[in-house]
Amino acid sequence: MTRVQLVDFAALTPPQIAEAARILREAIHGPSYKQPGEAEAEVARFLGNPDRFAIAALEGDDLVGWIGGVRDYPASLELHPLVVDPPRHRQGAGRALVAALEARAVAEAFLAIHLGTDDEHGGTNLFEAEAFPDPLAKLATIAPSAQGHAFFFYRKLGFVPVGLIPDANGFGKPDILMSKSLRRGQ
Numbered sequence: 001m002t003r004v005q006l007v008d009f010a011a012l013t014p015p016q017i018a019e020a021a022r023i024l025r026e027a028i029h030g031p032s033y034k035q036p037g038e039a040e041a042e043v044a045r046f047l048g049n050p051d052r053f054a055i056a057a058l059e060g061d062d063l064v065g066w067i068g069g070v071r072d073y074p075a076s077l078e079l080h081p082l083v084v085d086p087p088r089h090r091q092g093a094g095r096a097l098v099a100a101l102e103a104r105a106v107a108e109a110f111l112a113i114h115l116g117t118d119d120e121h122g123g124t125n126l127f128e129a130e131a132f133p134d135p136l137a138k139l140a141t142i143a144p145s146a147q148g149h150a151f152f153f154y155r156k157l158g159f160v161p162v163g164l165i166p167d168a169n170g171f172g173k174p175d176i177l178m179s180k181s182l183r184r185g186q
């Protein structure tokens, strides 16, 4: 298991900020952040923005991954984005980043964390499937394909599915909505 140090984005050096953009571009499946400058612009939105913050996982000086928090509701914090450098997957960095975001959310008195996780690449059986007429019934059948999907990572960490945006990214490419309660005993 990787032992990572968790630091606020504000403490990163310019080369580490550049790494954050590279990892965002390379880790996310599908077309997001692939246009020139797109990942850099997204990273910049987490610097000096009162509605957002981000936490990086460092191993020595190397940036392994990062997670963002978006304060878009009064009492539920949005997790967006979460990326770990592909060669570093399955070494515990993602779990450590989510734990750091949860601690920050609790400290800020949020009651829950929510997120949307797209299936644009066929990581689940919802990909290229008809969600209507009962999208929630379809969501209840969710299962991983051979390549797998972050949905199952989040579920392992205590997030539960709360909805589905059918065809969000094209036919059969839904956004899967999840939430985790931060209230004790939930």
Ligand SMILES: CC(C)(COP(=O)(O)OP(=O)(O)OC[C@H]1O[C@@H](n2cnc3c(N)ncnc32)[C@H](O)[C@@H]1OP(=O)(O)O)[C@@H](O)C(=O)NCCC(=O)NCCS
Residues within 6 Å of the ligand: 027, 028, 029, 081, 082, 083, 084, 085, 088, 089, 090, 091, 092, 093, 094, 095, 096, 115, 116, 117, 118, 148, 149, 150, 152, 153, 156
């Ligand atoms: C999803 C992601 C952040 C997970 O990070 P990670 O560092 O590989 O995850 P961890 O090693 O901390 O895994 C924690 C647990 O989840 C499990 N897990 C990780 N990825 C999983 C997957 N795709 N499917 C099922 N379980 C998964 C691990 O096996 C581990 O379980 P364990 O504690 O029982 O051993 C990483 O795969 C990633 O960056 N993916 C691409 C970007 C992405 O999809 N981000 C989410 C967009 S919403």
